[in-house]
Every structure is written in C-alpha cells, then in structure tokens.
Amino acid sequence: MKQRPCSLLEFALLGLVQQQPRTGYALRMFFATTPACCYSSSPGAIYPALQRLEENGLITDYVDKITSLRFKRKFKITRKGITILKRWLAKPLVQKDVVWYMDELRLRFAFMDSLLGRRDAMRFLHEFIREIEIYISVLIKYYNSITSTASLHGRLIMRNGIETYKTQLRWAKQALKDFK
Amino acid sequence: MKQRPCSLLEFALLGLVQQQPRTGYALRMFFATTPACCYSSSPGAIYPALQRLEENGLITDYVDKITSLRFKRKFKITRKGITILKRWLAKPLVQKDVVWYMDELRLRFAFMDSLLGRRDAMRFLHEFIREIEIYISVLIKYYNSITSTASLHGRLIMRNGIETYKTQLRWAKQALKDFK
DNA sequence: TCTATCATGTAAAGGGTTACATGATTCT
DNA sequence: AGAATCATGTAACCCTTTACATGATAGA
Numbered sequence: 258m259k260q261r262p263c264s265l266l267e268f269a270l271l272g273l274v275q276q277q278p279r280t281g282y283a284l285r286m287f288f289a290t291t292p293a294c295c296y297s298s299s300p301g302a303i304y305p306a307l308q309r310l311e312e313n314g315l316i317t318d319y320v321d322k323i324t325s326l327r328f329k330r331k332f333k334i335t336r337k338g339i340t341i342l343k344r345w346l347a348k349p350l351v352q353k354d355v356v357w358y359m360d361e362l363r364l365r366f367a368f369m370d371s372l373l374g375r376r377d378a379m380r381f382l383h384e385f386i387r388e389i390e391i392y393i394s395v396l397i398k399y400y401n402s403i404t405s406t407a408s409l410h411g412r413l414i415m416r417n418g419i420e421t422y423k424t425q426l427r428w429a430k431q432a433l434k435d436f437k
Numbered sequence: 438m439k440q441r442p443c444s445l446l447e448f449a450l451l452g453l454v455q456q457q458p459r460t461g462y463a464l465r466m467f468f469a470t471t472p473a474c475c476y477s478s479s480p481g482a483i484y485p486a487l488q489r490l491e492e493n494g495l496i497t498d499y500v501d502k503i504t505s506l507r508f509k510r511k512f513k514i515t516r517k518g519i520t521i522l523k524r525w526l527a528k529p530l531v532q533k534d535v536v537w538y539m540d541e542l543r544l545r546f547a548f549m550d551s552l553l554g555r556r557d558a559m560r561f562l563h564e565f566i567r568e569i570e571i572y573i574s575v576l577i578k579y580y581n582s583i584t585s586t587a588s589l590h591g592r593l594i595m596r597n598g599i600e601t602y603k604t605q606l607r608w609a610k611q612a613l614k615d616f617k
Numbered sequence: 618t619c620t621a622t623c624a625t626g627t628a629a630a631g632g633g634t635t636a637c638a639t640g641a642t643t644c645t
Numbered sequence: 646a647g648a649a650t651c652a653t654g655t656a657a658c659c660c661t662t663t664a665c666a667t668g669a670t671a672g673a
Binding site: 460461462463465466480481484485509510 | 651652653654655656
C-alpha cells in the first residue's frame with residue numbers, strides 16, 4: 258500500500274505549518290500576501306488539502322484559545338509529517354526537475370533550512386548547477402539547430418528560455434558562495 | 438451563452454495547427470521533442486483537448502492520404518479558430534499575467550508572428566516591460582521588508598525571483614531593439 | 618450599527634496525469 | 646520474423662478553480 262505522494266500545495270502547506278502552527282486562514286493569507294502566491298490561495302484548494310494531510314496523519318489540528326478569545330483551528334506538523342517533508346527535501350535532483358518542476362525546487366530550497374543542514378543545502382545547489390548546465394547546453398543545441406529556419410519570435414522565445422536558465426545558474430553559484 | 442475559455446494546452450494546440458495541419462501524434466511529438474514540453478505531451482491530455490477544440494468548431498479534421506499511404510487524421514484550424522486565437526494573442530497585458538501566467542505569455546509571444554503584426558508584437562513587449570518593472574519593484578520592496586528577519590534560504594529564494602524577473606526585463610528590452 | 622476583515626468551509630465542473638489498450642508500418 | 650516506431654485513443658483518479666455559503670469579531 259504505497260502512499261500517494263503529496264501535491265505541491267500539500268508540501269507547501271506542510272512546510273509552512275512546520276515553521277509554526279497556523280490556521281487555514283493564515284495559510285491562505287500567506288499565499289495571498291507574499292510572492293508565494295503562485296502556490297495557490299483559493300480556499301477550495303487549501304481546505305481540502307489540509308483535510309487530506311490530516312487524514313494521512315501528516316498534520317494535526319488543535320483549538321487555540323490562548324492567543325485570542327476567538328475560535329481558531331490551528332494545524333501543526335506531526336512526526337510522520339516531518340519524516341515525509343524531510344524525505345521530499347532531501348530527494349536527489351534529476352534532469353526532469355529543472356525542465357518541468359522549477360517551482361517545486363524553489364519550494365524545496367525555501368523550506369530546507371530548518372530541517373536539513375548546511376551540507377544538504379550545498380549538495381542541493383551542486384546538483385542544481387549540474388542539471389541546469391546540462392539543460393542549458395541542450396537548449397543551446399536546439400537553438401542552433403533551428404536558428405536558420407525559425408521565425409524571429411521563435412528565436413526570441415528560445416533566447417528567453419536560455420537566459421532564464423543562465424540566471425538560475427548564476428544565482429546558484431552565488432548562493433553557494435554565500436554558504437561558505 | 439458564454440464560451441468556456443480555452444485551456445493553455447488548447448491554445449498551444451490551436452497555435453500549432455494554425456502553423457500547419459498536423460496529426461495528434463505529430464502534436465504529441467512536438468511537445469516531446471522540443472523545449473515546449475512544459476505544455477504537456479501526454480496523449481490523455483492532447484486527444485481530449487483536440488476533441489474539445491473540434492466540438493467547439495475551432496479546428497476540423499481531414500484524412501490525409503497524400504503524404505503517405507497510411508491513414509492519418511490531420512487537424513487544421515478554422516476561421517472561428519483563427520478569430521479566437523487572434524483575440525487571445527491580442528489581449529492586453531495585466532499585472533496578474535506576469536505574476537501567475539508567464540508560461541501563457543511566452544506561448545502568446547511565440548505564436549504572435551504569423552497572425553499579428555510587428556506593431557502588436559512591440560505593443561506586447563512594451564506592456565510586458567511595464568508590468569515586469571512594476572512587479573520587480575514590488576518584489577524588492579518585499580525583499581527589503583523581510584531581509585532582517587528572514588532566513589538565508591528565504592532571502593536567497595527572493596533574490597532568485599528578483600533576478601529571474603530582471604532577466605525577463607533585459608530580454609524584452611533587447612527583443613524590442615531586435616524589432617527596430 | 619454597519620462595514621471590513623477574520624475565519625471556515627462546500628459543491629460543481631473541468632482538465633491533466635498515469636496507466637492501459639490496440640493495431641499498422643517500417644526497418645533490421 | 647521481430648522490434649521499434651508510428652498512430653490513436655480510453656478510463657480512473659485526483660487536484661484545482663470558481664463560485665457559493667455562513668457567521669463571528671473588531672473598528673469606525
């Protein structure tokens with residue numbers, strides 16, 4: 258009986274309640290008021306996701322009557338949740354990740370600091386750099402192969418992709434320096 | 438009776454069959470073998486999407502027995518399809534687009550050349566630059582507000598976002614020059 | 618008192634992913 | 646003859662989006 262893997266939103270919620278217990282509304286507001294908005298802020302996604310996390314035992318809820326008189330249902334992470342979260346954070350990085358799942362990688366890196374060590378973060382960056390470099394060379398090869406036949410728009414879009422990945426590369430190398 | 442808007446995959450398919458008639462398989466292979474792979478290549482997405490486009494009269498199919506003896510069901514765009522596609526391509530750009538839908542903007546720019554004029558493409562880039570500049574200032578403001586409290590990872594991820602958007606800005610300005 | 622915000626959800630509809638299923642043609 | 650590739654789909658499952666629904670509390 259293999260456990261269904263968490264969705265990106267579920268991991269985002271898991272990571273946020275790991276930092277500190279929060280209510281569903283606080284989680285919504287976090288997405289709505291920070292640049293993390295791309296991980297969704299609609300209640301129709303967040304509340305069901307929290308239910309699923311609870312059903313699977315990754316988070317538990319409790320009623321918080323300390324911080325205010327108002328009824329608040331706060332969620333906190335469980336030991337099982339921490340295990341799952343850690344496993345996700347520590348997953349080795351593969352080519353597919355940088356091609357398809359850059360959002361997921363950003364999320365992983367953002368949540369890494371409190372659960373993984375400096376060493377793991379640096380390993381992550383090294384793997385990131387390796388895969389990005391490979392993918393940039395793939396993109397450049399493709400760009401050169403179409404450059405004579407493609408339209409101006411086609412070439413420009415390809416350049417956009419290459420420049421975007423080159424920025425990722427620069428960022429990761431600078432980040433590595435910041436760790437040293 | 439408002440028509441349901443097309444999904445991103447539907448627009449991608451519409452744009453591709455507008456360039457030239459293609460079979461479902463050829464469309465799948467296009468996604469699978471080019472950097473456009475992020476717009477999906479699974480048959481379970483593409484074939485139903487083609488059916489929907491045909492039901493809505495945006496594309497029609499015909500049997501191509503000219504290029505080979507083999508049965509091939511090719512799709513081509515209809516006049517209605519061109520209208521819908523053009524309307525999508527020419528939509529004015531708003532802040533939400535650069536925050537949430539960069540993929541869609543890339544797709545629109547890539548398909549713009551054959552249906553819209555140079556003037557529209559340049560207008561697109563101007564609007565793009567305007568919205569990106571606004572969003573960068575928002576991100577920097579946020580970055581400065583959290584810089585004293587956030588973790589190293591948090592700051593680094595923010596820098597990643599800012600650098601990524603700055604690259605978009607540089608790209609668009611360079612693209613504008615290429616148009617002149 | 619009234620409005621904005623805090624706070625928690627549900628329901629319907631739609632699209633995508635994964636996995637499955639099938640058969641023809643081409644190349645070795 | 647067999648394998649790889651071409652070619653076209655379907656079905657189950659799951660998640661997200663959009664829209665709706667409700668009520669408490671704090672501040673003007």
